[in-house]
Amino acid sequence: MRAPAASDIAAGEVLLSLENVSLSFGGVRAIRDVSFDIKKGEVRAIIGPNGAGKTSMLNVINGFYQPQQGRITFKGRTRSTMRPYDAARGGIARTFQNVALFKGMSALDNIMAGRTLRMRRGLLWQLLRVGPALKEEIEHRERVEEIIDFLEIQAIRKVLVARLPYGLQKRVELGRALAMEPDLLLLDEPMAGMNLEEKEDMSRFIVDVNEHYGTTIALIEHDMGVVMDLSDRVVVLDHGVKIADATPDEVKRDQNVIDAYLGVAH
Amino acid sequence: MLGPILETLIGGLMTGVLYALVALGFVLIFKASGVFNFAQGSMVLFAALSVARLSEVMPLIVAVLIAIVIMVALAYAIEFLVLRRLVNQEGIILFMATLGIAYFLEGFGEAVWGSDIYKINLGISKNPLFLFEGIFPGGLLIDREEIAAAVACAILVAGLAIFFQVTRVGRALRAVADDHQAAQSVGIPLNYIWLIVWAVSGIVAIAAGMVWGSKLGVQFSISLVALKALPVLILGGFTSIPGAIIGGLIIGAGEKLAEVLLSPMLVKWFDLAGGGIENWFAYVLALVFLLFRPQGLFGERIIERI
């Protein structure tokens, strides 16, 4: 059973909505009664100081954590419980704060692995690797090569990712997520630990993905400059509570946000 | 009927003490270094062979002292030649390395000490004790050696507990068990700690090997029987010393009772060519346990964070 296609939802309409979501681990309340939505085609940023619950938020969206309370509606369907592979099937892709690539595989194989869900041929065809299985493998290779071209990583496609520098690993990870052709792409600090040049490259890729493929993006980022430039709307979390939800300019002037970041004497 | 069952139970508990002794060696190493030491069984065999062959030409106590020196030297060799070179590798790689160590030790032990069956004489009377003659007709028959084993085990555990709680090395060890990097950053030398746990495990192996060797004779099969310590650990949890003891007792008693009570039934129902379910009972019990309570009876719950 596949989720309805995102094409049923027009640009600008709500793709994903969270209503009154709460999540706690034991006694620690990581997310408290947070509601917001992500509209199709936008770049949505989630920001906040350390420990605000940003990553937990992404983990809830793609099914790593099951929230204790709240409703999550994706592409018009409200879900009860979901595993990460259900999220993948539904069209949610994800990158991690500290790169989660398959270290024993080449860059090409990592990105090809992102096509897993879209490949159909079964075990017996794969054993023989002729006819439909071979054709399928080549078709998907062509799609993957497009992504490799787009991310400008042609030269490293056959290199084991464990041997790649950090910046390139992040690019390969983005490539793997793109290979899934997701409706919603979650990026957890895509620019953490990068130098200025790498950040510029990554920003360009994010903008291109959003504009070219029309992919909806939700991203967590610490670099405020990046957030202000890239995102259409910003959610601000602090200690698991939503304290602001507006355009970048409005958020910048919001007194609550300034207090949360700078600290305030109560 | 109750008398024989009780005897079986006691016999099983005594075997369980032996499993517990082997498991104890596992737990020590696992706790302090995260290494799952498959070679513990071979260390028991090696230690027992050393004691058995040395005691043929010298008093037992001297033989044991020399065996301790040998086991410490072995710990040093393992730390220096293997562990040190595998720092920061995944647990599974270290596990397979200990498999290699196990094979080497078995070959080496038998090449040096010979591969016959050797007897260790602890100087304890072979006449069994009869207990509770008033309650059961004929009383309960118990080996003196088994009682000695239980006492030895108790002393060893108490000694280890004191060692870990009171001494400076023990404190460092607990710190390492908690967090390798944090321990290193406050100046605890990791290699030194590993050396100590492997040496202590080697000494525990001597105790296990002696008790075992006096019961069954020292032979190759000891290293295989010692594999039973693995299900013991699953029951008891990999990081818990009390767990190793109680797990050992449960497995020892459980498999003996299963053999006596369940085997005849299975043989009758399925027309088997003999019982022998104690060969696998412990493992299958552990398997069932793994499915329902993977952290064991006393182990810490493993929570995965992303």
Place this chain on the structure above:
Amino acid sequence: MLYREAGQFKTSYRSDQAIFPIVQDRWFMWGLIAFGFLVLPLFANQYLYTEVLIPVLILSLAAIGLNILTGYCGQLSLGTGGFMAVGAYASYNLLLRLPDTNLIVVFLFGGLMAMLVGVLFGIPSLRIKGFYLAVATLASQFFLEWVFARVKWFTNYAPSGSVAVANLDLFGFPIQTPQQKYLFVLAVVVVLGFAAKNLVRGRIGRMWMAMRDMDIAAEIIGIRPLHAKLSAFAVSSFYIGVAGALWAFLRLGSWEPLAFDINRSFQILFMVIIGGLGSILGSFLGAAFIVLIPIFLNQAPGLLGVPLSTAMISHLEFMIFGVMIVFFLIVEPHGFARLWAIAKEKLRLWPFPY
């Protein structure tokens, strides 16, 4: 200067994805297979067949099986011997009860039964990992060994517990002399070897490797742990089961459960580690090494004039295996397969150092 790929431009993804993208490798492979089928039989004697060629080939197949599970999917198993036994006894019973069954069907049946049992014992892998799983697979090893030793039906009520097969044939061609057995085994291994290579470089292989390298990331790209792990157990056990049946039928002829005890499991695991985790080629190299070392140890002292007792030789074997395992884990965790790849890399550049 022979090993050059200059001028071999890949003009399609198809040729880039070929099993041996470099022309010389392709020739080498076909040459090797032709050598195995056509040249070796011209001079091989019975000893070479029964002590070297047949064991290496069959155990390579078992090693491929374990490598799929452990090397590709990252699930450590110590139960290989038990699954080989399932293959052997299932095949035996099919042939016993339906004596006219085609030999290929007999071996397939052995593989399929092993696959079923393998999946069953693979279920715990969904909840536990690493050495916990290794202990769980020990349960299958000891339990299966016991089943075939005790349940009389499996051994057709043979009083000794030992069973035998004889006078095998395939489509009317006898498979009885060492040479015939060798050719049959070679054919099976070539077919299944290529199939395994195909599998591991396609979607399913990537799924397994993803599971091995990072299960969490595998889940987020839509790989179901259940599907990935159990399919690895299934394929792996199938290969191991076929290898077990071949071993029993064509290497041993008559056997008892002891032939598939835990030492067999370790033997196959060592082949995989020494040959190279996650490499089909490595499975062959590892099997060859482990089969040849004892033979070498038996011959070498005589040649050097140092007499060694058989007991000492077996101790030495243990020690050498142990040292090799540790050595490879420390120096080259990818085993012979990686050494081979490095050698090829050097050869490509030869005679220039860079």
